[in-house]
Amino acid sequence: MTFLSALLAADTAKAAAPAAGSSGPLGDIIKLFGDFGVDGPHLLVQVINFAILAFVLYKFAIKPALGQLEERIRQAEQLQKDRAAAEAQLASAQKTAEAQLVAASDEAAKILADARNSAKAAIEAARAEAQAAQTEVIAKAKAAIEADRVKMMNEVRGEVSRLVVETAAKVLEQNLDDAQRGRLNEAAVKQLAR
Amino acid sequence: MSAASVRAEAKRLLAMSLEGGVVSADLVGAVLAALTKSRASHQLRPLLRAYLANVRRELARGEARIEHAGPLAAADADAIAAHFSKVLGRTVRPVARRNDALLGGFRVRVGDDVTDLTASLRLANLAKSLS
Numbered sequence: 001m002t003f004l005s006a007l008l009a010a011d012t013a014k015a016a017a018p019a020a021g022s023s024g025p026l027g028d029i030i031k032l033f034g035d036f037g038v039d040g041p042h043l044l045v046q047v048i049n050f051a052i053l054a055f056v057l058y059k060f061a062i063k064p065a066l067g068q069l070e071e072r073i074r075q076a077e078q079l080q081k082d083r084a085a086a087e088a089q090l091a092s093a094q095k096t097a098e099a100q101l102v103a104a105s106d107e108a109a110k111i112l113a114d115a116r117n118s119a120k121a122a123i124e125a126a127r128a129e130a131q132a133a134q135t136e137v138i139a140k141a142k143a144a145i146e147a148d149r150v151k152m153m154n155e156v157r158g159e160v161s162r163l164v165v166e167t168a169a170k171v172l173e174q175n176l177d178d179a180q181r182g183r184l185n186e187a188a189v190k191q192l193a194r
Numbered sequence: 195m196s197a198a199s200v201r202a203e204a205k206r207l208l209a210m211s212l213e214g215g216v217v218s219a220d221l222v223g224a225v226l227a228a229l230t231k232s233r234a235s236h237q238l239r240p241l242l243r244a245y246l247a248n249v250r251r252e253l254a255r256g257e258a259r260i261e262h263a264g265p266l267a268a269a270d271a272d273a274i275a276a277h278f279s280k281v282l283g284r285t286v287r288p289v290a291r292r293n294d295a296l297l298g299g300f301r302v303r304v305g306d307d308v309t310d311l312t313a314s315l316r317l318a319n320l321a322k323s324l325s
Contacts, residue, residue, distance in 0.1 A: 018263070032228075078318055090301060152286060154325065158325030160324075161320075161321045162325070164321075164323035164324075168316055169314065172313065176297065178264045180264070180298070181263050181265065181297075182264050182267075184264065184297075184298030184313060185262055185264060185298070185299060185300060186267075186270065187299075189270045189274060189300075191275060191311060192277055193273070
């Protein structure tokens with residue numbers, strides 16, 4: 001501040017001398033500026049101050065702010081890109097999901113149809129098996145009944161035959177006399193001789 | 195003595211007891227007398243048993259055992275024996291026994307051969323064929 005004050009004082013003293021002795025349009029202009037309080041040294045100091053201020057502002061305020069702004073812009077652009085990519089990915093995922101859903105639906109329908117067909121086939125097979133088993137059981141029962149019937153008939157026939165023969169033997173034993181038996185013996189002897 | 199040697203010895207003794215193909219009582223007596231003298235008692239018992247079976251079998255081979263229902267004339271019995279003598283090629287004598295359970299006819303056993311011409315057998319066959 002001391003240096004600036006001294007410089008201003010020197011410049012003011014030096015400017016006062018030529019201004020007093022000069023004339024013409026330039027002098028008028030200078031005088032006019034002087035009347036308005038604008039003189040060279042002050043202007044120079046102001047310019048220097050402004051330059052320093054501008055430099056400081058640029059260095060520590062504007063430049064970081066611009067950097068941040070650019071970073072924000074870059075981030076916004078990146079965000080925009082990410083968003084677009086996410087939207088595209090989302091659309092793709094939705095499309096994939098829809099396709100998978102359709103495929104799953106088709107698959108489910110196919111499985112359901114297969115299951116129905118399998119169930120129908122199983123029911124038909126079980127029905128056929130039951131029918132076959134029923135037929136077999138009936139056939140076996142018929143065969144067993146027939147076998148029992150034949151067996152009973154044979155037993156009855158044998159029993160009747162046995163009773164008939166026993167009765168005939170008893171009747172013959174009681175009714176045959178010696179003469180008849182003698183004739184039978186003679187017939188047997190003749191049969192033996194033949 | 196083993197069973198096989200006993201059978202062979204009994205067979206040999208039976209051959210010694212035959213006279214003209216028929217068992218002779220004298221020869222059997224001589225064989226028994228010789229056996230009792232020459233053999234110990236523990237050897238004699240199985241040999242005598244086998245010899246007795248052979249003699250019985252041989253005697254049965256020479257007999258026509260006729261079982262008959264009702265009366266059987268002696269001529270008929272002789273005719274039966276003659277028939278079997280002719281068939282078997284050796285002399286067979288008739289031994290008749292009455293059995294009215296046979297109903298009619300007769301059954302003849304010569305050795306192990308049986309000829310059945312009885313009414314009871316015919317009835318039994320009839321019952322078998324009907325059952």
